[in-house]
Structure formats: C-alpha cells, structure tokens
Amino acid sequence: MKAAVLAAGQGVRLQPLTATRPKHLIKVGGKPILEHCLNALKAAGVKEVVIVVNYMADSIRTYFGDGKEFGIQIQYVEQKGVLGTGNAVSVVEPFMQKDFVVVNGDMLFDAEAVKMVIESHQKETSSATLAVVPVEKPEDYGIVELDSNKVKRIIEKPLPNQAPTNLANAGIYVFSPEIFGKISQTSRSSRGEWEIPDALTLLIGENKLVTAVKLDSKQWLDIGRPWDLLEANQWALTKIRHRISGLIENGAHLLGPVTVAETARIRSGAYVEGPAYIDEESDIGPNCYIRPYTSIGRKVRVGNACEIKNSIVMDHCHIGHLSYVGDSIIGEKCNFGAGTITANYRLDAKEVKMLIKDKVVETGRKKLGVIMGDDVKTGINALFMPGIKVGNDSWVGPNVLVPRDLPPKSVVLLKQDLKQ
Numbered sequence: 001m002k003a004a005v006l007a008a009g010q011g012v013r014l015q016p017l018t019a020t021r022p023k024h025l026i027k028v029g030g031k032p033i034l035e036h037c038l039n040a041l042k043a044a045g046v047k048e049v050v051i052v053v054n055y056m057a058d059s060i061r062t063y064f065g066d067g068k069e070f071g072i073q074i075q076y077v078e079q080k081g082v083l084g085t086g087n088a089v090s091v092v093e094p095f096m097q098k099d100f101v102v103v104n105g106d107m108l109f110d111a112e113a114v115k116m117v118i119e120s121h122q123k124e125t126s127s128a129t130l131a132v133v134p135v136e137k138p139e140d141y142g143i144v145e146l147d148s149n150k151v152k153r154i155i156e157k158p159l160p161n162q163a164p165t166n167l168a169n170a171g172i173y174v175f176s177p178e179i180f181g182k183i184s185q186t187s188r189s190s191r192g193e194w195e196i197p198d199a200l201t202l203l204i205g206e207n208k209l210v211t212a213v214k215l216d217s218k219q220w221l222d223i224g225r226p227w228d229l230l231e232a233n234q235w236a237l238t239k240i241r242h243r244i245s246g247l248i249e250n251g252a253h254l255l256g257p258v259t260v261a262e263t264a265r266i267r268s269g270a271y272v273e274g275p276a277y278i279d280e281e282s283d284i285g286p287n288c289y290i291r292p293y294t295s296i297g298r299k300v301r302v303g304n305a306c307e308i309k310n311s312i313v314m315d316h317c318h319i320g321h322l323s324y325v326g327d328s329i330i331g332e333k334c335n336f337g338a339g340t341i342t343a344n345y346r347l348d349a350k351e352v353k354m355l356i357k358d359k360v361v362e363t364g365r366k367k368l369g370v371i372m373g374d375d376v377k378t379g380i381n382a383l384f385m386p387g388i389k390v391g392n393d394s395w396v397g398p399n400v401l402v403p404r405d406l407p408p409k410s411v412v413l414l415k416q417d418l419k420q
Helices: 033-043 057-064 085-090 111-124 179-185 196-205 228-239
Strands: 003-007 048-053 073-078 100-104 107-109 128-134 142-147 150-156 167-175 210-214 220-222 253-255 258-260 271-273 276-278 294-296 307-309 324-326 352-356 359-365
Touching: 003 033, 003 085, 033 048, 033 057, 033 100, 033 107, 033 111, 048 057, 057 073, 085 179, 085 196, 100 107, 100 111, 107 167, 107 228, 111 128, 111 167, 111 210, 128 142, 128 196, 150 196, 167 220, 179 196, 196 210, 220 228, 228 294, 253 258, 258 271, 271 276, 294 307
Parallel strands: 003 048, 003 100, 048 073, 128 210, 253 271, 258 276, 276 294, 307 324
Antiparallel strands: 100 167, 107 220, 128 167, 142 150, 142 167, 150 210, 352 359
16 A cells, blocks of 8 residues: 655744754654654555645655655655645645555654555545544644544634544554545635645535544654653654664763664763664764653754753754753754753743744743853853744854744854954
8 A cells, every 4th residue: 555645844933943953853752743654654564655745845845755765665756835735635646546644744653554544444434534542632633523433524623622632643644545536625714724624524415424533642653742752752762662873982981772873982980771772974972961751853963961861962962061951952953152051940830831933832841941052152151031032043052042943043142242
C-alpha cells in the first residue's frame, strides 16, 4: 500500500524555529520529525510514499532525495499554497489508483498504529478509516464521535466542556480513491481551506462506511507548539537504539541509554545521564553534566562546567563554560558567552506561559526555558526568563536580563555598553 505524507505546512506556531527550516526537518532524538514518520511507515509495510510539499520544499527534497538512503521510495508533489488537508490530499490523486494511507508529516506515531488502521480498513472494507486517540483538551483538536467503531460526526475544535467525546482525529487515515470525488465537492472552510473532515462528512452523509481505530495515547504524539518538541524528543530518545561509538576519556561517566556518535568526544569529568544523544563531531566537557532527555546536534561544543537538561541543542552551537540550558530548544549556530542562563522555573512556581501567534497560551508545564532561533549570540552572564522566545540573528549583550520575547535581528545591550 502506498502512503501520502502531508508536509506542506509552515508551522507558524513553532516560530522562531521554523523561520529557517520546515517544521518537518526539526530534529528530535537525532533525526528529523519527518524521518521518524517515514521509518514508522516503512516498518508498517509501506514501500512507496508521496510527500506533499510547499514551505521550503527544496530543503525536504534535498534531505530525503529519492528515499533510497532511507529504504523507501519517495516521490514529491507540490501543493500550490497552504490550502488545507483536503487540498493536500487532492494533489496526490494521480499517484493513487488503489486504497492508500495518509499521515500528517509533523507528528510522531509508531508502526503499530499504522498497521492497526490498515488492517481495520481492509477487514471492514470501509470507504475511509481514521485513527483516533484520547486527549486531555478536546477543544484543541478535531473531535470524533463514534457509534461503536463507526464515525457519526467530526467536530472541529469544540468549545470547552462541550465536546461529545475526548477522541481526537490523530491524522492517520486509509482512504479509498472515492475520497478524491468528495474533496472536489467540498467548499472552503471558515479558515479559507479545504479540509479532510468535510470530505469525510460527505461520505457519512451518503451512508458510506467511515470507521475509526482507537489508539493508545502512547502510540501517537502531536507536535504543534514549541514545547511539544521537548515531548517529541523524549519520545524519540526512549525508542531509538542507543550506541556509544565516540571517544570517551578516562574519568567520564555515562549512565543509562546514551548515543555518542563515532566522531564525538566526551572529556574527563563529564557526567552524561541517559537517555541522551550526542551527534557527530561534538565535544562535551570537561566537567559537564548532560541530564536525561537531551539531544545535542552535530559540531556542538559544550564548555567546562556546563549543565544541559531536557533540551535540544542544534548543530554548530557553542555553549560557553559555566552556562545552564534547561527545558530549552537552541537553534543552529548559536554562541553562548560564559555563564549564560536559561531560566526554566517561575519564582512563584506557577505554570509557564508563552506567547503564540500574539496570544498568551498556557503550556501546561511547570518547567520551560527558552526557544531560540538560529544564529543568536549572547554575552557573558546573559539571562533568559522562562518561556521566552528569541528570534534568529539576535544579539543579547553581557549581563542582560531578557524578560520577554525578542523579534528576529534584535540587539539588546545595557546602557553603559551602548556608550562604548
């Protein structure tokens, strides 16, 4: 069975990380989100995929190519704009003559989830089959109401406390080719997009069989907001096969599942507590503490006496000595002056909030540090308050406290520094 992977979206809610890369190429556990998706499809028996691209499409094409390196055959088709999931599925019609799988390329799921949907679709001979998963906040998702395993209706983001169930549309489908005809009959939604749920509603209205498969919440993870990437990193680090291949100096200590790439170096006095991932040509220590659920990219230098906890540090970063990075995501080519601190816990112990698309959003997290774009430089003793986002190409001077978000290309210096 072939699969269509929807990877055209821009990922606005993941800014500033998506200002310089498509969200599908953000790495968790050492691999892009989209690569994890392709690996799950391959393990479920899918041998051919069509990736629907738009935003920074060339980056995705360049990374994955024809798929041979990844053990799967890949073709690409471009969606002409951000026109919704229905429109995205419609553009793969020339490639799909038989029943086919559709998955969103910006989430994580395991191979068993895909197998369950395929097997149920074939057993029930449904016109469409979708996966559903229980969620804590139904108002954030498309919610599916069932009669046994038959889909009665799909409600897009119901009002709080008014959802008929807590079963969210998980973005994993198997469709018969008749879905293309239904998509062509739909109209733009209130968001100005053509939506897959609207096409499914037409099928249900014609008494076509649309069924659902209930997944365990551990089989699926949605990635829509910056802090979801920390959850995704934890997911990936607990599932990959870890291997220590690099140089481990005498006096370094590695505990639990840890990956150290062949050309990486862990210096004496470093303490690395897994699960953790350290990629090629990175240099850690001496006397560092790398705490669980940390992924460190390629060619990263972590200086003396640093601590990194539950974070993603992307390629070509330099974390200066005596720095602390906690519950944070650091973009590529960032350079931290000595003693840079990312605070991750409020003094009043309340939940950390973050500004997303000009709206203050509850993160549900007591600990959350900084989300930093690419090419950010900090001076010595720079301090970032919890839940702060820093745009790419920004400079934060010595001894500066950053209490709120910074747009791209910001320069923040103390007054006495401005006079020099």
